[in-house]
Amino acid sequence: MSSIESRCPEDFREAVYEVVRQIPAGRVLSYGKIAELTGWPRRARHVGRVLRETPASLRLPCHRVVNSAGRIAPSWPEQRTLLLSEGVSFRSEQCVNMALSAWRVEELI
DNA sequence: AAGTTGACTTAAA
């Protein structure tokens, strides 16, 4: 069974983990993009929930996930510090400069 | 069972 054909909620969760795990340092990815990459393109909101419930012990770089506008997660100001320490540029207090820091999966060079 | 919520997104105004 390939992961793309998986159906259950736990498979979705694992798929999200898998994608987030691959976001390079200094780059960010949106909930919507992650949803697309997992094969569940309409579950952007659920990506957020999965990450919110992710145990810290997994050590996923969930701070590299922002919304489509580049906004960091509400009620998690520490995310900004984490991203700044990786060199991610911000346009404002709450928004990442997506033009500079969004991870474009296509660009492999 | 029915209504609400949310670490979302896109399009429209």
Place this chain on the structure above:
DNA sequence: ATTTAAGCCAACT
């Protein structure tokens, strides 16, 4: 540029 509206769907009331 900012704000609204509608669509989304599993979890939670």
